Amino acid sequence: MNILYDEHLDGAIAPHDKADVLADLSRAIPDLTLLHHEEDLRPFECDGLSVYQVLPMLVALPETLDQVETLLRRCHALGVPVVTRGAGTGLSGGALPLEQGVLLVMSRFKRILEVDPEARVARVQPGVRNLAISEAAAPHGLYYAPDPSSQIACSIGGNVAENAGGVHCLKYGLTVHNVLKIEVITIEGERMTLGAEAFDAPGFDLLALFTGSEGMLGVITEITVKLLPKPETAKVLMASFDDVEKAGRAVGEIIAAGIIPGGLEMMDKLAIRAAEDFVKAGYPVEAEAILLCELDGVEADVADDCETVRRVLETAGATDIQQARDEAERARFWAGRKNAFPAVGRMSPDYYCMDGTIPRRALPSVLKGIARLSEESGLRVANVFHAGDGNMHPLILFDANQPGELELAEEVGGKILELCVEAGGSITGEHGVGREKINQMCAQFQPDEITAFHAVKAAFDEHRLLNPGKNIPTLQRCAEFGAMHVHNNELPHPELPRF
Amino acid sequence: MSEQYTSPRDQDASAELGEQIRQADAAGSPLRIVGGDTRSFYGRTVEGTPLSLANHRGITHYDPVELIVSVRAGTPLEELEAALDAEGQMLGCEPPRFGETSTVGGMVATGLSGPRRPWSGAVRDFVLGTRVIDRAGRELRFGGEVMKNVAGYDLSRLMVGAQGTLGVVSEVSMKVLPKPAASASLHLDMPLEKALDRLTEWGRQPLPITAAAYLEGALHLRLEGGASSVAATRERLGGDELKDGFWQALRDLRLPFFAGDARPLWRLSLPNHTPPLSLAGDTLFDWAGAQRWLKSDADAEEIRAAASSYGGHATCLGASDARGCPQGVAEPFTPLAPVIAKYHRRLKAELDPNGIFNPGRLYGDC
Numbered sequence: 001m002n003i004l005y006d007e008h009l010d011g012a013i014a015p016h017d018k019a020d021v022l023a024d025l026s027r028a029i030p031d032l033t034l035l036h037h038e039e040d041l042r043p044f045e046c047d048g049l050s051v052y053q054v055l056p057m058l059v060a061l062p063e064t065l066d067q068v069e070t071l072l073r074r075c076h077a078l079g080v081p082v083v084t085r086g087a088g089t090g091l092s093g094g095a096l097p098l099e100q101g102v103l104l105v106m107s108r109f110k111r112i113l114e115v116d117p118e119a120r121v122a123r124v125q126p127g128v129r130n131l132a133i134s135e136a137a138a139p140h141g142l143y144y145a146p147d148p149s150s151q152i153a154c155s156i157g158g159n160v161a162e163n164a165g166g167v168h169c170l171k172y173g174l175t176v177h178n179v180l181k182i183e184v185i186t187i188e189g190e191r192m193t194l195g196a197e198a199f200d201a202p203g204f205d206l207l208a209l210f211t212g213s214e215g216m217l218g219v220i221t222e223i224t225v226k227l228l229p230k231p232e233t234a235k236v237l238m239a240s241f242d243d244v245e246k247a248g249r250a251v252g253e254i255i256a257a258g259i260i261p262g263g264l265e266m267m268d269k270l271a272i273r274a275a276e277d278f279v280k281a282g283y284p285v286e287a288e289a290i291l292l293c294e295l296d297g298v299e300a301d302v303a304d305d306c307e308t309v310r311r312v313l314e315t316a317g318a319t320d321i322q323q324a325r326d327e328a329e330r331a332r333f334w335a336g337r338k339n340a341f342p343a344v345g346r347m348s349p350d351y352y353c354m355d356g357t358i359p360r361r362a363l364p365s366v367l368k369g370i371a372r373l374s375e376e377s378g379l380r381v382a383n384v385f386h387a388g389d390g391n392m393h394p395l396i397l398f399d400a401n402q403p404g405e406l407e408l409a410e411e412v413g414g415k416i417l418e419l420c421v422e423a424g425g426s427i428t429g430e431h432g433v434g435r436e437k438i439n440q441m442c443a444q445f446q447p448d449e450i451t452a453f454h455a456v457k458a459a460f461d462e463h464r465l466l467n468p469g470k471n472i473p474t475l476q477r478c479a480e481f482g483a484m485h486v487h488n489n490e491l492p493h494p495e496l497p498r499f
Numbered sequence: 500m501s502e503q504y505t506s507p508r509d510q511d512a513s514a515e516l517g518e519q520i521r522q523a524d525a526a527g528s529p530l531r532i533v534g535g536d537t538r539s540f541y542g543r544t545v546e547g548t549p550l551s552l553a554n555h556r557g558i559t560h561y562d563p564v565e566l567i568v569s570v571r572a573g574t575p576l577e578e579l580e581a582a583l584d585a586e587g588q589m590l591g592c593e594p595p596r597f598g599e600t601s602t603v604g605g606m607v608a609t610g611l612s613g614p615r616r617p618w619s620g621a622v623r624d625f626v627l628g629t630r631v632i633d634r635a636g637r638e639l640r641f642g643g644e645v646m647k648n649v650a651g652y653d654l655s656r657l658m659v660g661a662q663g664t665l666g667v668v669s670e671v672s673m674k675v676l677p678k679p680a681a682s683a684s685l686h687l688d689m690p691l692e693k694a695l696d697r698l699t700e701w702g703r704q705p706l707p708i709t710a711a712a713y714l715e716g717a718l719h720l721r722l723e724g725g726a727s728s729v730a731a732t733r734e735r736l737g738g739d740e741l742k743d744g745f746w747q748a749l750r751d752l753r754l755p756f757f758a759g760d761a762r763p764l765w766r767l768s769l770p771n772h773t774p775p776l777s778l779a780g781d782t783l784f785d786w787a788g789a790q791r792w793l794k795s796d797a798d799a800e801e802i803r804a805a806a807s808s809y810g811g812h813a814t815c816l817g818a819s820d821a822r823g824c825p826q827g828v829a830e831p832f833t834p835l836a837p838v839i840a841k842y843h844r845r846l847k848a849e850l851d852p853n854g855i856f857n858p859g860r861l862y863g864d865c
Contacts, residue, residue: 116772117703118699118771119772120702120703121771140703141703141704142703162649163649163653165647169646169647170646173624174647176624176653176656177620177624186838186842191838192838192839192842193836193839194839196770196810196812197770197771197810197811198768198770198789198810198811198812199616199617199621199768199786199789200610200621200660201768201812202812202814202832202833202834202835203832203835203839203840203843203862204657204660204661204665204846205610205623205656205660206657206839206842208623208656208657209653209654209656209657212649212653213652216652217652229702229703230705231705232705252565255565255566256563256564258587258678259677260676260677297705297728298705298706298724298725298727298728298731299728300727300728300731301707301725301726301727301728303727304727305725357645357647358645359562359565359567359644360564360565386647388646389646389647390646391646391647424643424644425643425648426643426645426647426648426649426650428648428649428650429645429646429647429648429649430647430649431649432649433649433650433651441650441651444650444651445640445650445651446640448633448637449640449641449651450651452633452639452641452654452850453651453652453654455849455850456652456654456657456846456849456850457652458845459842459845459846459848459849460845471651471652472651
């Protein structure tokens, strides 16, 4: 099924003449940078999910909040959809443009407005890179905890929109746990402050609702994040296993021993070899799986925990356990993991990254299912996981130049996500639904739940102008997609037209 | 799930609850949602037919290795926490109990968290999924039993603190934590200003502090973590041992500070590093100063202006010996900015168009 916006399934978009919209916006905001020539639009045709490309009608690059506010007011008045984009590193097509829409690019808002070491907060604009926050906080012994693998490039505005994770989530939480306050402009051009520098704010928790809402409810214009004191020390253990299932079980046993590691990552053989070829991390290329376990905190406790984890790993059948001897080796162990995606990218012309989550106990059975799908399709799958929190990143290797391979990869990906849902998990742990997983949403949620999501959307954006077609599918799409839950052989909402 | 977490009193009453809700919605008849009825003082009075969740109880799924528990809303907190304790685990948000009938549903509805909150997280931070009965009586599921899940809007966290005004939370899945290996509590006599400065300084260091309160001229600290770090920090800080039960009494507002006083009790939520406010009355500092309990006869406007001048807000819990917001304080919760209030109304209208779910519990219109 075509992933691009389909008015029959995703809802009608009123047609607009590009020249009219351009003239209107230029008149309303004379100093706004608006791109409209095809060659200028081209760089914005996709985000990190580059297999899908759409040229936007216009690209707006505002530099002031007044420009953003007026742009939204005008688009609201004209009925023109707006897709907001940060650094464009998202992996689910959340910032995929619309032919009939304006792409609102927030990358020029890149100032760190304030780092307050006493209150342990940083106030930043949405275009600030994730890593830049920790760099700015470092002189005070503080850092910003969520660290998606793309942290050198991805922006904090996008992190909030996607509720980004990273390798330290199990202990330090996702973006939603580390953001205190956001400033937002609604599609109607109103400014709102959600959350507070205090630990809570009166009324509904709209901050939590907006976090991970994928640009569907408002445009984030400023973010106040929590900063944490840097752990006194961090140690990494790398354990090799001759069997993936043993590695999976070891993960549960570390947790059962009462330890919450700072990071707990797993890679399978294909991913290990790819990473080793790419960054020479010192990984054991003969192993079927490795676990990377980072323990951080106060020196004395970390030493105790390292001993405990070492014992657990031995009992769990690890064939080899290495502890990084120094900071350089620790960084190298992590470099292999953090570069796993590009490393796999070197092995194959294209790869497709999945993001399902599962209860940890289901790991062995889901892995078997993935191996079966790989065998059946003939496509290789490399497995990289945030094992501590059950977030899997199977990477499906394919060649888009071979006819039918992209479709095959998408099909395998869809089936992997269905395995995750069947195991009681989710179709996305941290990359977001975006456009990519819009159909799988129908497998995860019942129509009544999707209807509740639409109700929330309607409260903030009645005319569906913010990022239409992303995150929440229409019931029509679910009916067409066929994965919709059919209960007692009765189609829900029989009154809906089927296209 | 293993049988050890079940109890003979477990019961799934979701079908009956759904039917009551459906009928109330059809009739446009407001419901007052009740669990153990220990938190009614926290918010505005609701006029409506009681909808009791007390019979919808029991742990439905608990797998300690997954660090996740799912539990029906009517389950007493005491029962849930006893089951976690038996496995060496706990709720990281340290929710207060205001009586032995305090339920899981009440914890989620009010979103109130205990002394550990600044270091560990609030109720909303540990909620992974919910089942919510909507106005048509259907039980919807949001989130789930996995640590990470960004599919769809986060309606589970939206429900936390919404006090039932957007739907009835019938079940919740939460992340749980292992109990710390070691714990020590102490108090150090020092003036308030010095204590607040110390806390700011320590906040920037990786110390194993998990609770910090100031009252009666002394800084009260709880240290938790590995045996080595707790012992070393205890040694370094000195001070005197704190008697058992102090943190539970603070959590549940049972310390002598909270008793026998006719002045209204206020909860002030403030950013880290906020100096003492010049308000009449007595203050107990929790959360390293970020949550303050104030017994004061000062005007609501004055208290709220002082809190908001530092980026915080103030909630009136009523007179401490007769809870329920009193004498001339019309709104327990800080009024919202007009644009925020507008979106509260819109959300309420979308999810509860007939106004049956705890109407007026938070504000006049939601």
